[in-house]
Amino acid sequence: MIFKRLREDIDSFIARDPAARSRFEVAFLYPGFHAIVVYRVAHWLWTKDLRLLGRWLSQTARLLTGIEIHPGATIGRRFFIDHGNGVVIGETSHIGDDVTLYQTVTLGGISPSVDSHKQIDVKRHPTLEDGVIVGSGAQVLGPITVGRDARIGANAVVTRDVPPGVTAVGIPARVVMPRDREHAKDFVAYGTPSDGCPDPMLKTIENLRAQVGALMERIDELENEAEEVHKGRGAKKKAVNSGGDA
Numbered sequence: 012m013i014f015k016r017l018r019e020d021i022d023s024f025i026a027r028d029p030a031a032r033s034r035f036e037v038a039f040l041y042p043g044f045h046a047i048v049v050y051r052v053a054h055w056l057w058t059k060d061l062r063l064l065g066r067w068l069s070q071t072a073r074l075l076t077g078i079e080i081h082p083g084a085t086i087g088r089r090f091f092i093d094h095g096n097g098v099v100i101g102e103t104s105h106i107g108d109d110v111t112l113y114q115t116v117t118l119g120g121i122s123p124s125v126d127s128h129k130q131i132d133v134k135r136h137p138t139l140e141d142g143v144i145v146g147s148g149a150q151v152l153g154p155i156t157v158g159r160d161a162r163i164g165a166n167a168v169v170t171r172d173v174p175p176g177v178t179a180v181g182i183p184a185r186v187v188m189p190r191d192r193e194h195a196k197d198f199v200a201y202g203t204p205s206d207g208c209p210d211p212m213l214k215t216i217e218n219l220r221a222q223v224g225a226l227m228e229r230i231d232e233l234e235n236e237a238e239e240v241h242k243g244r245g246a247k248k249k250a251v252n253s254g255g256d257a
């Protein structure tokens with residue numbers, strides 16, 4: 012079961028990072044993956060009330076990867092942390108399936124109120140629903156909910172609920188446009204929609220083909236125009252000649 016889940020995690024790295032080429036590469040070289048593996052074990056310890064051991068494991072992973080995931084956080088399947096350094100995920104964060112975080116993202120608390128400070132099990136951190144993408148440097152703070160398939164722009168500071176499927180950017184974060192539901196079904200690397208052609212070489216070739224097509228059409232038009240002009244001149248010459256004969 013745990014291996015199946017880890018395999019799923021690896022596959023999600025390959026699916027969402029254009030630079031990831033093989034499972035081997037992800038398993039050995041990706042700190043985001045290492046942090047997730049350790050988190051899964053630390054979280055299991057946490058749920059078995061071995062909390063100190065869970066925290067020790069999580070802090071060891073932080074030393075090695077630069078990613079701090081509290082073992083009390085709840086994280087769904089196919090979680091992807093790209094680059095990872097500086098990511099902090101607080102204790103009462105709740106992360107759904109197929110969520111993506113880039114480097115230096117914080118899922119943190121806001122200033123603790125007198126009431127919540129030191130109270131166990133008070134929700135202080137955000138909930139990210141399935142399919143959310145959080146851009147690098149974004150700070151998502153407080154017990155708020157970021158709705159399914161929403162995208163948070165790089166360096167945004169989010170302190171209020173974000174509706175499902177929208178893009179939110181800036182400080183404080185504001186919604187910039189409703190997400191196209193069709194588009195939101197698919198993961199787009201860096202949260203940035205392209206025109207459906209993710210390979211830059213292919214995109215360049217497609218552009219060149221389109222330009223060549225447009226040039227060919229223009230040449231055809233010019234040839235037709237030249238032919239018309241030529242025909243017109245021929246007819247004029249004939250008329251002049253026939254006028255001269257008369």
Ligand SMILES: CC(C)(COP(=O)(O)OP(=O)(O)OC[C@H]1O[C@@H](n2cnc3c(N)ncnc32)[C@H](O)[C@@H]1OP(=O)(O)O)[C@@H](O)C(=O)NCCC(=O)NCCS
Nearest residue numbers: 113146147162163164165166178180181187201202203204
């Ligand atoms: C927000 C994001 C997901 C793009 O979403 P989108 O739906 O394609 O939005 P658009 O690019 O059409 O931008 C919409 C508006 O938001 C602005 N915007 C986009 N990203 C922004 C950001 N991070 N901060 C501030 N404004 C931003 C755009 O300038 C545009 O403004 P305008 O309407 O005044 O021109 C993307 O810009 C982003 O920040 N992705 C994260 C990338 C990342 O972290 N990469 C790390 C890789 S290592």
